[in-house]
Amino acid sequence: xxxxxxxxxxxxxxxxxxxxxxxxxxxxxxxxxxxxxxxxxxxxxxxxxxxxxxxxxxxxxxxxxxxxxxxxxxxxxxxxxxxxxxxxxxxxxxxxxxxxxxxxxxxxxxxxxxxxxxxxxxxxxxxxxxxxxxxxxxxxxxxxxxxxxxxxxxxxxxxxxxxxxxxxxxxxxxxxxxxxxxxxxxxxxxxxxxxxxxxxxxxxxxxxxxxxxxxxxxxxxxxxxxxxxxxxxxxxxxxxxxxxxxxxxxxxxxxxxxxxxxxxxxxxxxxxxxxxxxxxxxxxxxxxxxxxxxxxxxxxxxxxxxxxxxxxxxxxxxxxxxxxxxxxxxxxxxxxxxxxxxxxxxxxxxxxxxxxxxxxxxxxxxxxxxxxxxxxxxxxxxxxxxxxxxxxxxxxxxxxxxxxxxxxxxxxxxxxxxxxxxxxxxxxxxxxxxxxxxxxxxxxxxxxxxxxxxxxxxxxxxxxxxxxxxxxxxxxxxxxxxxxxxxxxxxxxxxxxxxxxxxxxxxxxxxxxxxxxxxxxxxxxxxxxxxxxxxxxxxxxxxxxxxxxxxxxxxxxxxxxxxxxxxxxxxxxxxxxxxxxxxxxxxxxxxxxxxxxxxxxxxxxxxxxxxxxxxxxxxxxxxxxxxxxxxxxxxxxxxxxxxxxxxxxxxxxxxxxxxxxxxxxxxxxxxxxxxxxxxxxxxxxxxxxxxxxxxxxxxxxxxxxxxxxxxxxxxxxxxxxxxxxxxxxxxxxxxxxxxxxxxxxxxxxxxxxxxxxxxxxxxxxxxxxxxxxxxxxxxxxxxxx
Amino acid sequence: xxxxxxxxxxxxxxxxxxxxxxxxxxxxxxxxxxxxxxxxxxxxxxxxxxxxxxxxxxxxxxxxxxxxxxxxxxxxxxxxxxxxxxxxxxxxxxxxxxxxxxxxxxxxxxxxxxxxxxxxxxxxxxxxxxxxxxxxxxxxxxxxxxxxxxxxxxx
Numbered sequence: 001x002x003x004x005x006x007x008x009x010x011x012x013x014x015x016x017x018x019x020x021x022x023x024x025x026x027x028x029x030x031x032x033x034x035x036x037x038x039x040x041x042x043x044x045x046x047x048x049x050x051x052x053x054x055x056x057x058x059x060x061x062x063x064x065x066x067x068x069x070x071x072x073x074x075x076x077x078x079x080x081x082x083x084x085x086x087x088x089x090x091x092x093x094x095x096x097x098x099x100x101x102x103x104x105x106x107x108x109x110x111x112x113x114x115x116x117x118x119x120x121x122x123x124x125x126x127x128x129x130x131x132x133x134x135x136x137x138x139x140x141x142x143x144x145x146x147x148x149x150x151x152x153x154x155x156x157x158x159x160x161x162x163x164x165x166x167x168x169x170x171x172x173x174x175x176x177x178x179x180x181x182x183x184x185x186x187x188x189x190x191x192x193x194x195x196x197x198x199x200x201x202x203x204x205x206x207x208x209x210x211x212x213x214x215x216x217x218x219x220x221x222x223x224x225x226x227x228x229x230x231x232x233x234x235x236x237x238x239x240x241x242x243x244x245x246x247x248x249x250x251x252x253x254x255x256x257x258x259x260x261x262x263x264x265x266x267x268x269x270x271x272x273x274x275x276x277x278x279x280x281x282x283x284x285x286x287x288x289x290x291x292x293x294x295x296x297x298x299x300x301x302x303x304x305x306x307x308x309x310x311x312x313x314x315x316x317x318x319x320x321x322x323x324x325x326x327x328x329x330x331x332x333x334x335x336x337x338x339x340x341x342x343x344x345x346x347x348x349x350x351x352x353x354x355x356x357x358x359x360x361x362x363x364x365x366x367x368x369x370x371x372x373x374x375x376x377x378x379x380x381x382x383x384x385x386x387x388x389x390x391x392x393x394x395x396x397x398x399x400x401x402x403x404x405x406x407x408x409x410x411x412x413x414x415x416x417x418x419x420x421x422x423x424x425x426x427x428x429x430x431x432x433x434x435x436x437x438x439x440x441x442x443x444x445x446x447x448x449x450x451x452x453x454x455x456x457x458x459x460x461x462x463x464x465x466x467x468x469x470x471x472x473x474x475x476x477x478x479x480x481x482x483x484x485x486x487x488x489x490x491x492x493x494x495x496x497x498x499x500x501x502x503x504x505x506x507x508x509x510x511x512x513x514x515x516x517x518x519x520x521x522x523x524x525x526x527x528x529x530x531x532x533x534x535x536x537x538x539x540x541x542x543x544x545x546x547x548x549x550x551x552x553x554x555x556x557x558x559x560x561x562x563x564x565x566x567x568x569x570x571x572x573x574x575x576x577x578x579x580x581x582x583x584x585x586x587x588x589x590x591x592x593x594x595x596x597x598x599x600x601x602x603x604x605x606x607x608x609x610x611x612x613x614x615x616x617x618x619x620x621x622x623x624x625x626x627x628x629x630x631x632x633x634x635x636x637x638x639x640x641x642x643x644x645x646x647x648x649x650x651x652x653x654x655x656x657x658x659x660x661x662x663x664x665x666x667x668x669x670x671x672x673x674x675x676x677x678x679x680x681x682x683x684x685x686x687x688x689x690x691x692x693x694x695x696x697x698x699x700x701x702x703x704x705x706x707x708x709x710x711x712x713x714x715x716x717x718x719x720x721x722x723x724x725x726x727x728x729x730x731x732x733x734x735x736x737x738x739x740x741x742x743x744x745x746x747x748x749x750x751x752x753x754x755x756x757x758x759x760x761x762x763x764x765x766x767x768x769x770x771x772x773x774x775x776x777x778x779x780x781x782x783x784x785x
Numbered sequence: 786x787x788x789x790x791x792x793x794x795x796x797x798x799x800x801x802x803x804x805x806x807x808x809x810x811x812x813x814x815x816x817x818x819x820x821x822x823x824x825x826x827x828x829x830x831x832x833x834x835x836x837x838x839x840x841x842x843x844x845x846x847x848x849x850x851x852x853x854x855x856x857x858x859x860x861x862x863x864x865x866x867x868x869x870x871x872x873x874x875x876x877x878x879x880x881x882x883x884x885x886x887x888x889x890x891x892x893x894x895x896x897x898x899x900x901x902x903x904x905x906x907x908x909x910x911x912x913x914x915x916x917x918x919x920x921x922x923x924x925x926x927x928x929x930x931x932x933x934x935x936x937x938x939x940x
Contacts, residue, residue, distance in 0.1 A: 019879065026887030027875040027894065029822015029862035036821035204922055206826045206834055207888040256824070256888030257922050289827035491886025491923045676882050676924065683925030706831035706920065714913045714926045721927055 009509025011573055013500040014735050017672030018510050020496045022254070022489060032253050032518075034210045034226045039282045043212075044073055044111040046274045046285035047118035048267070049125045050295060051100035051107055054364040054699030055134035055149065058098060058107070058127065065124040066110055071117035074277045075125075077108040081273055085239050086332025087232065087264045089164070089171055090157040091150060092367075094240050094269040100129060101149055101329030102364050103699045104295035106267075111274040111283045134364040136699060138324035139303050141169045141361040149329065149362040159464070161621050162335045169362040171327060172335035174342030176414055176627035179353030184318035188309030192389045196382040197766045198302040198749070200326065200694040203371055204711055207256020208292045211268040213275035214282035220247050223272060227252040228263040228488050229529035234521045236265040237272050253518035255490040259684075260370030262490070263531045264333055266296045293704035297369025298694060300334055301326035302341070302378040306386045308351075314396045316387075316405045318353040321345045323379070327360045327368050334368040335360045340375040340462035343622065343632045346414035347383040348407045348424060348458035354414055356627065364699050370531055373742030376459045377685065377749060384455030384750025385765055388757070399432045402456055407638070415622055415632040423664035423728035424456060427640040430662045430724055435642040447649050450657075451759025454642040455751040459743050460633035461532035465619035469535075469542040470525035473502055473550040473610040475591035479574050481508055483546070484516045486527030487539045492741050493673040494535045498543045500669055501734055505547035507571030508587070533637065533739025536669060540734040541614035550610025557605030558585060561595040616732075635730055637738050639663030641682070641747040643718075645755045649784050652775025654690060654756070656718035661744050665725045667736035674740055678723035681744025687712035689749040693768050791855035795820070796864025804851035810844075811835045813851040814861060822862035822891045826920070833919035836892035837861045843899040845918075862891035865898060873936040874898050881932040885923035893919045897933045906937050 010018050025031035063075045078097035084090040095106050108125050112118035135141040135149060146169055150156070154166030164171050185191060211225040221241070227233055230250040237248045255262055271285040287296065307320040323341050327334035342358035371377075391401035406428065407413060409421035431437070435452060443450040461467075472484040483502045489495045499513035516524070527539060551571060558576045559566040568580045577584040585595075594605035622629040644658040661678050668674040691710045695702040703709045723744075729736025749767045756774060757763045762781045764774050778784045787806045792799065795818060802817050811828070814820040814837065823846060826834030830848040837846045838860035865872040871879075874897045884890050893916060900907055900915035907915065912933045921929065 020882075020884065022887065023879045023884050026884050026890050027862075027871065027878060028866060029820070029891045031887050032821075033824070033888065035825065036815075038819070205886070205888070206832060206920060206922055207824070207886070208826070255886060257886040259922070289829060289831070493885070672882055676885065676928065679927065680885065680923050680925040684922065705829065706827060711920060711922065712926075713918075713920065714916045714930060717913075717926055717930075721925060 009511040011509055012504055013510035014504040014669050017670055018496065018500060020493055021499055021515060022495060033207060033256050034212065034224050034253060035286060037212065037224055039212065039284070042281045044113060044278055044281050044283045045115045045118045046109055046111045046271055046283045047122045048106045048270055049108040049122045049127065051096060051103055051105040051129065053100055053129045053131055054103050056100050056129040056131040058096060058100060059130050060128040061108060062126040063108060066121040069117065069121045069124060071113040072110055072121045073113065073281065074111040074274050075108065076273050076277060081240060083240055083242055084156065085236055086330065088158060088162055088336045089332050091171070091332055092330040094273050102366055104366060105329060106270060109270050109274055111278055134699060135169065136363060136365065136696070138301065138326040138361040138363055141363050142324055142359050149364065158335065161339065163624060170359050171331040171362055172338045172360040174339050174358040174627065175625060176342060176345055176354050176356035177625065178414060178416070178628065181318045181320055181353045181355040184353035185309050187311060188317050189312040190390060190393045191307060191309035192386050192393060193307040194382065194386055194765065195303070195305045198378040198381050199767065200301045200365065200696060201299045201688050201692045202293050202694060202709065203259040203261040205257030205259060205261065208287045208289060209262065209267050209296055210286040211271040212282050212284040213271040215275055215280055217280065220249060221272060221275065222249045222251065223268060224251045225268050226255050226262055228255060228258040228490055228531060230519050230521050231486055231526055232529050233265050233268060237269065240269050240272065241276060249520065249522045251518055251520045252488060255488055258490040259372045260374060260531060261297045263370050263529050290704045293709060294366045294694065294701040297333065298366045299371035300328060300337065300368025304379065304382045306382045308386050308390060310390050310394060312394065314391070314394055314401050314404050316349055316351050319346060319351050321354065321356040323358040325360045325368070326363050326365055328363055328365045330367045331360050331362060333370055336462060337368060337370065337374045341379050342627060343415050344376065344379060344459065347380055348456050348638050349405045350407050350411045351414070365696055372684065373459050373746045374462060376457060376746040377688065380455065380457045380746050381749035381767065384747060385753050388754045397438070398454055399428060399437055402428050402454065406456055407458065416628040417631045417633070420635055420731065421728050422636065422638045423726040424638040424640070426726045427638065427662040427664055428456060430726070431640045431642040431660045434660045434722060435644055435658060437642055443646055448646045449649060449759040450646050451755045451757070452642060452644045453751040453754030453758055454640065455747045455754060456638065456640045457743065457747045458636045458638045459746060460636045461534040461739065463528065463532045463534065466615055467528035467534065467538065468613065468615035469527050469539040470613040471539065471542040471546040472525050473506070473546040475550060475587065475608040477589055477592045479508070479512065479587035479591065481506060481513045482516055483513060483543060484524055485539055485543065486519050486524040487535045488519055488530040490530055492677060493670065496673065497536055497669045498539065501540050501543045502547040505544045506551050508574045512574065533741040533743065536737050537730065537733045537739055538614055540737060542612045544734045545612025545614065546610040549612055550608050553608050553610065554587065554591060557590070557595060560604050635738055637663060637665065637740060637743050639743055641751045643751050643755045645759060647756065647759045647774060649778065652771035652778065654769065654774070656686065658720040658722065659718045660722045662724045662726065663740055663743055664728050665740045666730040666733050666738040667727050668725055669735065669737050674725055675723040677740050678744040679721050682721055682748065683712050683717065685745030685748030688745065689752050689767050690769050789852050791852060793854050794858045796860060806852060808851040809847050810849040810851050810854055811846040814846060820861050820863050824888055824891060826888065833896065834889055834892045836895045836919060838895055838899050841899065841902060843896045862894060865894060872898060873940050874901065874933060877932040877935040878929060881928045881935060883924055883928035883932045889919055889921040893921065893929055897936065900933065901937055901940065905940060909934065
């Protein structure tokens with residue numbers, strides 16, 4: 001509650017662990033998520049008819065029986081929606097048209113007066129599909145022998161930084177050619193080569209995808225959605241319907257977990273398609289948990305072959321890096337994940353000679369999309385292990401090896417970009433110290449083995465070069481502040497951080513600031529997407545500028561009233577104060593009504609409104625053949641993770657004694673929220689590393705439930721989960737801040753694999769690093785019998 | 786499909802509701818009584834987001850038929866705070882920073898309150914066990930576990 005009089009409030013909140021803005025709503029059940037919005041009796045319920053065939057030609061769709069079922073109001077198929085859509089590569093339609101490309105693909109949809117009727121109607125839709133040979137392996141898919149999944153690839157629209165290879169299943173081939181890798185390998189004392197397979201996993205937000213769409217009387221379409229990207233969704237809906245953006249309005253309240261899967265558009269288009277033919281009735285589509293697992297974006301699988309060499313002193317000289325990304329049936333988003341796999345392909349290492357081929361491959365698997373640090377968990381899973389193998393092979397201390405090769409400010413990295421200052425050395429030191437890394441510790445019982453692993457990561461926001469942010473700051477009669485943004489609160493705490501930034505920049509207490517919600521594309525300022533760990537940095541800059549703009553307006557108003565220079569005025573704790581005259585005036589009322597001139601001779605000022613925008617202007621494209629350029633990305637967040645484990649040799653089960661994660665966040669605007677991201681990110685990384693895998697057999701997911709696809713519970717936690725950060729300021733971040741949301745889960749697969757090796761001397765390299773897999777590996781290696 | 790009129794006490798209020806034979810308690814709470822704080826995460830009894838107290842015991846409301854609660858007492862997240870005062874488990878989860886996206890929070894808090902009602906001073910293992918059916922994808926759980934322990938210490 002904003003209250004200027006009774007509470008002192010938190011002044012200068014940047015750098016302080018203030019309480020989250022949204023907690024009262026969330027602990028009382030009052031917070032509104034999309035499924036909680038009442039729509040009354042007019043509401044129709046949508047369900048989707050899905051393909052049970054991985055690849056095939058649609059020969060016949062008969063919806064007549066479904067249409068005849070009482071209560072069914074709308075039935076739509078691909079015939080009604082021919083437009084190609086997609087965020088980066090326009091390669092998909094709302095519903096399959098001539099062919100299906102994965103099990104779960106939408107073929108038709110029904111809207112009815114109840115979920116039960118809609119479900120029954122779906123069963124009445126008849127579909128004949130003639131099966132085609134399918135692709136279930138990305139490496140095979142990239143070969144000449146593979147059947148083509150998108151024969152029209154050459155005609156698909158995409159931006160100029162995506163490189164499809166028409167006539168193949170490769171929808172993006174990103175290349176790095178830096179230095180002379182072949183020659184450099186000849187100079188290496190040790191070369192290690194290993195192939196890794198990282199399986200498909202699912203994001204598993206506890207809130208399943210949901211969207212409600214309604215056509216207004218004027219023909220405009222309103223969509224309520226659990227969304228990380230209301231603005232890019234607006235654009236996608238417009239393209240799907242063939243109308244302009246202004247005809248679409250997206251309203252997005254709290255999101256019950258996103259992790260990337262609610263960015264871009266997947267099932268939301270179905271609600272829009274149904275609503276476009278429902279005569280103005282709202283249509284709700286809500287995925288079942290089963291559908292959530294495989295019909296939406298998944299984290300795509302990766303096959304990666306890594307060859308890395310170093311000299312006798314432990315200097316890494318060369319890397320050859322071949323990646324086959326299992327993009328699935330559409331790679332509208334996956335092409336950019338592949339690009340990230342390419343321009344990050346060195347990991348956070350200074351390597352002078354690199355050859356990378358990052359290939360996005362169409363397969364008949366579920367569609368790959370963004371998942372928390374997309375590409376980076378998968379890429380680093382391999383790099384962290386091969387670096388560990390190299391250090392061991394040349395007999396060098398692992399921490400020393402990392403520190404010798406870790407990227408530093410001033411280095412020219414894999415794409416030729418000059419690195420900004422990074423605190424990676426400090427991150428490594430902190431992990432090594434906290435974990436007593438150099439000390440081999442005893443296991444707690446004779447049947448257990450103890451081991452430690454360490455690894456480093458980097459990640460840049462993976463986004464178009466011109467992803468923009470904007471913000472508005474308004475002041476109210478009571479001196480409180482309303483901030484409008486288009487970025488989404490998905491649990492990471494961004495609204496809290498934005499309030500801190502606005503309060504600090506303006507000179508009011510944190511408690512005086514509210515963030516306007518829900519985000520509504522009709523009224524909220526533009527934000528590209530809530531992805532890429534970019535909001536604190538990008539939207540934070542916009543909010544800071546908006547608050548500074550408002551501050552400038554206020555100071556000019558008061559300066560005029562007092563006959564002073566604005567430079568001599570300041571705003572402190574909600575008061576404008578003069579450093580010269582020591583006069584002061586409360587923001588209350590003047591920020592709306594202005595200040596009367598002396599002798600009632602008119603008024604000065606008026607309602608205060610500050611505006612701010614931010615868009616990076618310096619990111620350049622990379623050369624198509626070499627992947628080199630001046631500045632590939634805005635910046636990198638780097639970090640180090642170390643894990644101390646015990647393995648039960650009787651079961652293969654891992655117990656994590658201690659996990660330590662340290663990241664360079666530039667500046668922690670809210671230190672406790674930074675730590676919360678790191679802790680939670682570690683557990684998500686641990687869960688995916690140990691337990692998670694979508695078991696895909698001939699394109700069918702065999703484990704689409706929480707019983708068969710297990711995620712970490714309270715019973716699976718490390719004894720200690722330590723989160724720390726260092727602060728090497730980002731030159732264009734607010735107070736030096738850069739993002740941290742995604743990074744904490746990215747090292748965990750590789751670091752755990754290193755710890756397993758340290759404990760039992762067996763390299764179990766491909767996740768999930770399950771007890772069964774570890775036990776069988778120990779058995780095979782003769783560690784146990 | 787048949788319809789039934791049931792009487793149920795929800796958060797201390799007597800309610801009379803007409804429900805269909807196949808309606809779950811979860812749907813009754815959300816759709817008939819507008820108590821949308823109880824969340825639908827899987828509708829299969831696997832995630833715990835829909836946890837409510839049935840006569841003081843935590844249940845997955847997606848696994849209970851509305852007709853079964855005729856004459857029973859239900860407590861939902863909306864009923865935890867009393868007279869405008871947050872329950873201690875609500876206060877401590879805020880203090881410990883155990884809330885992120887908030888979608889698991891209502892179910893988590895109900896499980897925590899039910900635990901403390903039957904065992905005011907649980908061990909850490911007992912807290913872990915009581916919350917094992919409540920999935921959370923954001924927080925990594927440790928702050929939530931700490932918040933329940935803190936609540937126990939203070940009550």
